[in-house]
Amino acid sequence: MTGGGDLPVHNVLLVACGSFNPVTNMHLRMFELARDALTRTGRFRVLGGLVSPVSDAYSQVAQLEGLAAVNHRLEMIRLALQPPSREGPAAWVRLARWEAGLADWTPTRRVLDHYQAVMDCRPVQQGAEVQAGATAGASAATAAAAGAATDPLTVAHPMLLCGSDMLKSFAVPGLWTNDDLVKILRDYGLIVITKPSCNPQQIIFENDLLNTYEQNIALVTEWTVNELSSAFVRRALRRRESVRYLLPDPVIEYIYRNALYQSTTERPRLVRWFVLSFLLMSFR
DSSP states (O other): OBOGGGOBOEEEEEEEEEOOTTOOHHHHHHHHHHHHHHHHHTSEEEEEEEEEEOOTTHHHHTTOSSOOOHHHHHHHHHHHTSOSOTTSOOOOEEEOOTGGGOSSOOOHHHHHHHHHHHHHHSOOOTTOOOOSOOOSHHHHHHHHHHHTOSSTTOOEEEEEEEEHHHHHHHTSTTTSOHHHHHHIIIIIOEEEEEOTTOOHHHHHHHOHHHHHTGGGEEEEEOOSOOOOOHHHHHHHHHTTOOOBTTBOHHHHHHHHHHTTTSOGGGHHHHHHHHHHHHHHHHTO
Protein backbone atom coordinates (compact mmCIF):
# COMPACT_ATOMS: atom_id res chain seq x y z
CA MET A 1 0.00 0.00 0.00
CA THR A 2 1.38 3.41 -0.95
CA GLY A 3 0.49 7.00 -0.14
CA GLY A 4 1.00 10.27 -1.91
CA GLY A 5 4.21 10.38 -3.93
CA ASP A 6 4.44 6.56 -3.81
CA LEU A 7 5.55 6.66 -0.16
CA PRO A 8 4.78 3.46 1.76
CA VAL A 9 1.72 3.52 4.00
CA HIS A 10 2.29 2.02 7.44
CA ASN A 11 -0.49 0.00 9.02
CA VAL A 12 -0.46 0.79 12.75
CA LEU A 13 -2.33 -0.26 15.87
CA LEU A 14 -2.31 2.57 18.42
CA VAL A 15 -1.48 1.31 21.93
CA ALA A 16 -1.77 3.48 25.04
CA CYS A 17 -0.21 2.12 28.24
CA GLY A 18 -0.75 3.54 31.72
CA SER A 19 -2.55 3.23 35.01
CA PHE A 20 -5.82 4.85 33.82
CA ASN A 21 -6.64 5.59 37.42
CA PRO A 22 -9.34 6.46 36.45
CA VAL A 23 -9.72 6.65 32.69
CA THR A 24 -10.74 10.16 31.60
CA ASN A 25 -12.30 11.69 28.51
CA MET A 26 -8.87 13.05 27.58
CA HIS A 27 -7.33 9.56 27.59
CA LEU A 28 -9.89 8.53 24.98
CA ARG A 29 -9.71 11.81 23.07
CA MET A 30 -6.00 11.15 22.49
CA PHE A 31 -6.88 8.25 20.19
CA GLU A 32 -9.11 10.42 18.01
CA LEU A 33 -6.50 13.18 17.78
CA ALA A 34 -3.78 10.67 16.90
CA ARG A 35 -5.80 8.90 14.24
CA ASP A 36 -6.79 12.17 12.57
CA ALA A 37 -3.20 13.44 12.57
CA LEU A 38 -1.71 10.22 11.21
CA THR A 39 -4.38 9.88 8.54
CA ARG A 40 -3.77 13.44 7.33
CA THR A 41 -0.12 12.64 6.58
CA GLY A 42 -1.14 10.04 4.00
CA ARG A 43 1.57 7.75 5.37
CA PHE A 44 -0.41 5.80 7.97
CA ARG A 45 -3.48 3.64 8.12
CA VAL A 46 -4.77 3.30 11.68
CA LEU A 47 -6.27 -0.16 12.10
CA GLY A 48 -7.50 0.25 15.66
CA GLY A 49 -6.57 1.26 19.18
CA LEU A 50 -5.87 -0.52 22.44
CA VAL A 51 -6.06 0.80 26.01
CA SER A 52 -3.66 -1.33 28.07
CA PRO A 53 -3.84 -0.66 31.84
CA VAL A 54 -1.01 -1.72 34.14
CA SER A 55 -1.44 -4.54 36.62
CA ASP A 56 -1.77 -4.08 40.36
CA ALA A 57 1.95 -4.83 40.72
CA TYR A 58 2.73 -1.39 39.28
CA SER A 59 1.83 0.29 42.57
CA GLN A 60 4.73 -1.52 44.26
CA VAL A 61 7.25 -0.81 41.50
CA ALA A 62 6.34 2.87 41.25
CA GLN A 63 5.59 3.25 44.97
CA LEU A 64 2.23 4.60 43.93
CA GLU A 65 -0.53 5.10 46.47
CA GLY A 66 -4.19 5.17 45.59
CA LEU A 67 -4.07 2.84 42.59
CA ALA A 68 -7.53 1.32 42.26
CA ALA A 69 -7.64 -2.46 41.96
CA VAL A 70 -7.24 -3.71 38.43
CA ASN A 71 -10.75 -5.16 38.30
CA HIS A 72 -12.16 -1.68 38.93
CA ARG A 73 -9.89 -0.02 36.36
CA LEU A 74 -10.74 -2.62 33.74
CA GLU A 75 -14.45 -2.17 34.31
CA MET A 76 -14.22 1.62 34.12
CA ILE A 77 -12.36 1.40 30.81
CA ARG A 78 -14.90 -1.09 29.48
CA LEU A 79 -17.72 1.27 30.39
CA ALA A 80 -15.90 4.26 28.91
CA LEU A 81 -15.36 2.52 25.59
CA GLN A 82 -18.99 1.61 25.05
CA PRO A 83 -20.29 3.37 21.92
CA PRO A 84 -22.86 6.06 22.74
CA SER A 85 -25.53 4.50 20.51
CA ARG A 86 -26.05 1.85 17.90
CA GLU A 87 -26.57 4.55 15.29
CA GLY A 88 -23.22 6.21 16.03
CA PRO A 89 -19.80 5.41 14.55
CA ALA A 90 -18.38 1.94 15.14
CA ALA A 91 -16.09 1.52 18.14
CA TRP A 92 -12.46 1.26 17.06
CA VAL A 93 -10.66 1.61 20.42
CA ARG A 94 -10.77 -1.45 22.65
CA LEU A 95 -9.76 -2.64 26.07
CA ALA A 96 -6.58 -4.77 26.18
CA ARG A 97 -6.58 -7.07 29.23
CA TRP A 98 -3.28 -8.91 28.75
CA GLU A 99 -0.98 -6.56 30.66
CA ALA A 100 -3.49 -6.04 33.48
CA GLY A 101 -3.77 -9.77 34.06
CA LEU A 102 -0.07 -10.38 34.72
CA ALA A 103 1.24 -10.92 38.23
CA ASP A 104 4.28 -8.69 37.71
CA TRP A 105 4.68 -5.19 36.35
CA THR A 106 5.37 -5.29 32.61
CA PRO A 107 7.63 -2.79 30.81
CA THR A 108 5.95 -0.92 27.97
CA ARG A 109 8.36 -2.41 25.43
CA ARG A 110 7.20 -5.92 26.39
CA VAL A 111 3.56 -4.92 25.94
CA LEU A 112 4.30 -3.70 22.41
CA ASP A 113 6.34 -6.85 21.70
CA HIS A 114 3.37 -8.97 22.79
CA TYR A 115 0.89 -7.31 20.46
CA GLN A 116 3.40 -7.35 17.61
CA ALA A 117 3.74 -11.10 18.09
CA VAL A 118 -0.04 -11.51 18.14
CA MET A 119 -0.37 -9.55 14.92
CA ASP A 120 2.47 -11.43 13.24
CA CYS A 121 0.81 -14.78 13.95
CA ARG A 122 -2.50 -13.76 12.37
CA PRO A 123 -2.95 -15.17 8.85
CA VAL A 124 -3.46 -12.39 6.32
CA GLN A 125 -7.00 -12.35 4.92
CA GLN A 126 -7.81 -10.55 1.72
CA GLY A 127 -10.21 -7.65 2.30
CA ALA A 128 -10.81 -8.43 5.97
CA GLU A 129 -11.78 -5.51 8.19
CA VAL A 130 -11.40 -4.83 11.88
CA GLN A 131 -14.40 -6.16 13.76
CA ALA A 132 -15.82 -4.00 16.55
CA GLY A 133 -16.79 -5.24 19.96
CA ALA A 134 -13.91 -7.39 21.23
CA THR A 135 -12.49 -6.39 24.59
CA ALA A 136 -9.57 -8.80 24.93
CA GLY A 137 -6.35 -7.29 23.69
CA ALA A 138 -5.35 -10.35 21.71
CA SER A 139 -8.68 -10.34 19.88
CA ALA A 140 -8.28 -6.68 19.02
CA ALA A 141 -4.71 -7.11 17.84
CA THR A 142 -5.51 -10.09 15.64
CA ALA A 143 -8.51 -8.26 14.22
CA ALA A 144 -6.24 -5.33 13.43
CA ALA A 145 -3.77 -7.61 11.72
CA ALA A 146 -6.55 -9.04 9.61
CA GLY A 147 -7.74 -5.54 8.79
CA ALA A 148 -4.28 -4.60 7.54
CA ALA A 149 -4.45 -6.81 4.54
CA THR A 150 -4.80 -5.77 0.95
CA ASP A 151 -2.14 -8.25 -0.21
CA PRO A 152 -0.14 -11.11 1.38
CA LEU A 153 2.91 -8.87 1.91
CA THR A 154 1.08 -6.32 4.06
CA VAL A 155 2.57 -5.85 7.53
CA ALA A 156 1.34 -3.98 10.58
CA HIS A 157 2.89 -2.90 13.84
CA PRO A 158 1.87 -1.33 17.14
CA MET A 159 2.59 2.36 17.68
CA LEU A 160 2.87 3.79 21.18
CA LEU A 161 0.38 6.55 21.90
CA CYS A 162 1.21 8.80 24.84
CA GLY A 163 1.11 12.28 26.28
CA SER A 164 4.02 14.66 26.59
CA ASP A 165 4.61 13.52 30.19
CA MET A 166 5.71 10.10 28.98
CA LEU A 167 7.96 11.67 26.35
CA LYS A 168 9.50 13.75 29.11
CA SER A 169 10.12 10.60 31.16
CA PHE A 170 12.20 9.11 28.33
CA ALA A 171 14.85 11.72 29.06
CA VAL A 172 15.06 10.89 32.79
CA PRO A 173 18.31 8.96 33.39
CA GLY A 174 17.76 5.39 34.60
CA LEU A 175 13.97 5.43 34.33
CA TRP A 176 13.93 3.50 31.05
CA THR A 177 16.48 0.99 29.84
CA ASN A 178 18.36 2.02 26.73
CA ASP A 179 17.44 -1.22 24.96
CA ASP A 180 13.73 -0.66 25.61
CA LEU A 181 13.84 2.91 24.33
CA VAL A 182 15.70 1.91 21.18
CA LYS A 183 13.22 -0.87 20.48
CA ILE A 184 10.21 1.42 21.01
CA LEU A 185 11.57 4.33 19.00
CA ARG A 186 13.20 2.36 16.19
CA ASP A 187 10.70 -0.47 15.62
CA TYR A 188 7.33 0.81 16.81
CA GLY A 189 7.36 4.58 16.73
CA LEU A 190 5.72 7.12 18.97
CA ILE A 191 2.83 9.51 18.61
CA VAL A 192 2.72 12.18 21.30
CA ILE A 193 -0.27 14.36 22.16
CA THR A 194 1.34 17.51 23.47
CA LYS A 195 0.30 19.72 26.37
CA PRO A 196 0.60 23.52 26.34
CA SER A 197 2.88 23.32 29.40
CA CYS A 198 5.42 21.08 27.63
CA ASN A 199 7.87 21.76 24.82
CA PRO A 200 8.33 18.36 23.12
CA GLN A 201 10.66 19.70 20.44
CA GLN A 202 13.08 20.84 23.13
CA ILE A 203 12.90 17.47 24.89
CA ILE A 204 13.75 15.69 21.64
CA PHE A 205 16.53 18.14 20.77
CA GLU A 206 18.24 17.84 24.16
CA ASN A 207 18.19 14.01 24.32
CA ASP A 208 20.61 12.20 22.00
CA LEU A 209 18.55 9.01 21.71
CA LEU A 210 15.26 10.81 21.04
CA ASN A 211 17.03 13.03 18.53
CA THR A 212 18.44 10.02 16.71
CA TYR A 213 14.95 8.61 16.11
CA GLU A 214 13.15 11.92 15.71
CA GLN A 215 11.73 10.81 12.36
CA ASN A 216 9.79 8.08 14.19
CA ILE A 217 8.17 10.49 16.66
CA ALA A 218 4.94 12.17 15.58
CA LEU A 219 3.87 15.23 17.55
CA VAL A 220 0.22 16.28 17.70
CA THR A 221 -0.74 19.59 19.22
CA GLU A 222 -4.00 19.68 21.16
CA TRP A 223 -5.09 23.23 20.45
CA THR A 224 -7.94 23.03 22.94
CA VAL A 225 -6.17 23.78 26.22
CA ASN A 226 -6.89 20.85 28.51
CA GLU A 227 -4.68 19.89 31.44
CA LEU A 228 -7.06 17.16 32.61
CA SER A 229 -5.32 14.29 34.38
CA SER A 230 -6.30 11.31 36.49
CA ALA A 231 -4.56 12.95 39.46
CA PHE A 232 -6.83 16.00 39.07
CA VAL A 233 -9.90 13.73 39.04
CA ARG A 234 -8.77 11.79 42.12
CA ARG A 235 -8.15 15.02 44.01
CA ALA A 236 -11.60 16.34 43.09
CA LEU A 237 -13.22 13.12 44.26
CA ARG A 238 -11.38 13.23 47.58
CA ARG A 239 -12.68 16.77 48.06
CA ARG A 240 -16.22 15.75 47.07
CA GLU A 241 -16.11 18.07 44.06
CA SER A 242 -17.92 17.41 40.81
CA VAL A 243 -16.14 15.46 38.08
CA ARG A 244 -19.03 15.47 35.66
CA TYR A 245 -18.05 16.03 31.99
CA LEU A 246 -14.46 15.07 32.86
CA LEU A 247 -15.24 11.35 32.70
CA PRO A 248 -17.86 9.36 30.79
CA ASP A 249 -21.09 9.20 32.84
CA PRO A 250 -20.97 5.37 33.23
CA VAL A 251 -17.49 5.70 34.73
CA ILE A 252 -18.64 8.38 37.18
CA GLU A 253 -21.56 6.20 38.23
CA TYR A 254 -19.21 3.24 38.76
CA ILE A 255 -16.85 5.34 40.88
CA TYR A 256 -19.71 6.62 43.04
CA ARG A 257 -21.26 3.18 43.42
CA ASN A 258 -17.96 1.63 44.52
CA ALA A 259 -16.72 4.65 46.51
CA LEU A 260 -13.39 4.66 44.71
CA TYR A 261 -10.63 7.20 45.44
CA GLN A 262 -11.96 7.99 48.92
CA SER A 263 -10.47 7.46 52.35
CA THR A 264 -11.58 4.26 54.06
CA THR A 265 -13.19 6.11 56.97
CA GLU A 266 -15.37 8.18 54.64
CA ARG A 267 -16.56 5.44 52.33
CA PRO A 268 -19.81 4.33 54.02
CA ARG A 269 -21.10 7.90 54.25
CA LEU A 270 -19.84 8.91 50.82
CA VAL A 271 -21.39 5.94 49.04
CA ARG A 272 -24.81 7.23 50.04
CA TRP A 273 -23.90 10.84 49.23
CA PHE A 274 -22.41 10.02 45.82
CA VAL A 275 -25.30 7.81 44.72
CA LEU A 276 -27.85 10.42 45.75
CA SER A 277 -25.89 13.20 44.03
CA PHE A 278 -25.61 11.24 40.80
CA LEU A 279 -29.30 10.40 40.78
CA LEU A 280 -30.23 14.02 41.36
CA MET A 281 -27.95 15.17 38.52
CA SER A 282 -29.44 12.53 36.20
CA PHE A 283 -32.97 13.84 36.67
CA ARG A 284 -32.13 17.50 36.03
